[in-house]
Amino acid sequence: MFDRPAPSLLIAEARRALDAGVAAGFPQKVVANALGIAQRQLETGPALAEAEHARLRELLDQDGDLTTLNAALASAIRKGSIAVEAPQLVEHLILTTVAKLEIDQPAYPAFKAWREGA
Amino acid sequence: MGDTEELANALRDAAREAGLAAAAVDGLRLLSGGASKEMWAFDLVGEDGAATPLVLRRQHAGRRFSSQGLPSVAAEAALVRLADSVGVPVPSVAFELPPGSPAGDGYAMARIVGETVGGRVLKLPELAEARAGMARHCGEILARLHGASGYEDLGLRRIGAREELAALEERHRATGHDRPVFELALRWLKDNLPEERTRVLLHGDFRNGNVMVGPDGIRAVLDWELAHVGPPVYDLAWLCVTSWRFQRPELPVGGFGTREDLLAGYESAGGAPVDRAELHAWEVFQTMNWGVMCAGVAEAFVESSRSIEAGVIARRASETEFDLMRLLAPDHEAWNVR
Structure with missing residues (x-):
């Protein structure tokens, strides 16, 4: 599940900032970052979300939309009704987290270092 | 209080009240203004004409200080003094703004140069x-x-x-x-x-x-x-x-x-x-x-x-x-x- 704010909100806010005028340098970079997140989520988000949804259906042996199943998983971990050591659980969390970073921050240094084999 | 000259006068008065031989405040300028707290740079000019570079950390009077129990920005100065006394490198506190100062709630400390980013x-x-x-x-x-x-x-x-x-x-x-x-x-x-x-x-x-x-x-x-x-x-x-x-x-x-x-x-x-x-x-x-x-x-x-x-x-x-x-x-x- 991708985090908030959704792409449409990021784009709206970037547009508003551009309308008001954005200084060169860091402020400009922040706007470009926001648009980058929105663009990546629009382009590759649907496929990543579909893969996450499929893993959740199998992991929980349950049907429902992504939001519902993600909430069910959070609740199962909280209540202890799913074993935290279960390899499929950990695998799901790692894959989902990697997918989120692809969208949110592919240049996050620790993520890049892992990608490059560290 | 938006007026820089008024703030300079209030700072000079606060320094005097703290017992410093302050003749004037010079070169007062805003360094950064957060949502609640501001940092100002200034030189405190002594009666002998010597200038001490200082930084003011303050918030406007009447604003609630959001922190972990400290009642005011000025009270934070006591903590910084304590850290200083045990050998933690800090910008030494020069003086606090007294309660009711038109300059607001805060304190002045040594202006240290270095990289923070x-x-x-x-x-x-x-x-x-x-x-x-x-x-x-x-x-x-x-x-x-x-x-x-x-x-x-x-x-x-x-x-x-x-x-x-x-x-x-x-x-x-x-x-x-x-x-x-x-x-x-x-x-x-x-x-x-x-x-x-x-x-x-x-x-x-x-x-x-x-x-x-x-x-x-x-x-x-x-x-x-x-x-x-x-x-x-x-x-x-x-x-x-x-x-x-x-x-x-x-x-x-x-x-x-x-x-x-x-x-x-x-x-x-x-x-x-x-x-x-x-x-x-x-x-x-x-x-x-x-x-x-x-x-x-x-x-x-x-x-x-x-x-x-x-x-x-x-x-x-x-x-x-x-x-x-x-x-x-x-x-x-x-x-x-x-």
């Missing part, structure tokens, strides 16, 4: 030598701070491991967003975060970005408003959070050093020996702590306070989920997908 601390060639000794120096600084007494009357919040964890969980729930990775971390922390053996004076936000560095090393520890009383490992672990390593994730202490150097410095300056498993547990705690802060920004963004900066920070919560999974399941074969 975390990424630049790690990059500037002239800081290379400073970086080599910094992890150890951070350990020494924290040991001195943690050994301080005399903070009991400052009214600082006291909070132990169990309460910290309960508060973290509550803040996470308040974001209203389901995060399986945070749930996993919370469950792990409930089993693995040890009760503290002692509670000490903590800086509360000790990290790369809140220290001022020169070629000679750490010149000052800044930003004391999150100071509180709690388990010593809280400060040590916050310094190791991956997000504060900027472009150098392979160096766990602020992107400039090793845990071994940090702990060696800590113990050499009188800090109690640190259990590595306890440090690891608090690194998990502090990583999630930063994640919940980012997630909280997301809620604020969606509810009300929209800005492009907030939108981007909100989407940084996922970096902490990545770091949490690296901490909690470093050897899982799913990492081989890369």
Whole structure:
């Protein structure tokens, strides 16, 4: 599940900032970052979300939309009704987290270092 | 009070009231204005004509001071003086603004020159030598701070491991967003975060970005408003959070050093020996702590306070989920997908 704010909100806010005028340098970079997140989520988000949804259906042996199943998983971990050591659980969390970073921050240094084999 | 001249006069009066032989305030200029607090640079000119470069940290009169129990910005000065007295490098406090000062609530301190931007601390060639000794120096600084007494009357919040964890969980729930990775971390922390053996004076936000560095090393520890009383490992672990390593994730202490150097410095300056498993547990705690802060920004963004900066920070919560999974399941074969 991708985090908030959704792409449409990021784009709206970037547009508003551009309308008001954005200084060169860091402020400009922040706007470009926001648009980058929105663009990546629009382009590759649907496929990543579909893969996450499929893993959740199998992991929980349950049907429902992504939001519902993600909430069910959070609740199962909280209540202890799913074993935290279960390899499929950990695998799901790692894959989902990697997918989120692809969208949110592919240049996050620790993520890049892992990608490059560290 | 928007008028610079009026502020200069109020500053001069406050300096005189504190017993300094102040003739004038010169070159007053705004350095940064946060949502509530401002920093101003100025020179305090003595009756002998000598100029002392100072910085004013203040907020406008009547605004509530948001911190961990300190009643005012001026009261923060007492804490900085205490840190100074035990050998923590800080900008020495010059004078406090007296209650009711037209300049607001705050204090003036020495104006120190150095680099504070975390990424630049790690990059500037002239800081290379400073970086080599910094992890150890951070350990020494924290040991001195943690050994301080005399903070009991400052009214600082006291909070132990169990309460910290309960508060973290509550803040996470308040974001209203389901995060399986945070749930996993919370469950792990409930089993693995040890009760503290002692509670000490903590800086509360000790990290790369809140220290001022020169070629000679750490010149000052800044930003004391999150100071509180709690388990010593809280400060040590916050310094190791991956997000504060900027472009150098392979160096766990602020992107400039090793845990071994940090702990060696800590113990050499009188800090109690640190259990590595306890440090690891608090690194998990502090990583999630930063994640919940980012997630909280997301809620604020969606509810009300929209800005492009907030939108981007909100989407940084996922970096902490990545770091949490690296901490909690470093050897899982799913990492081989890369």
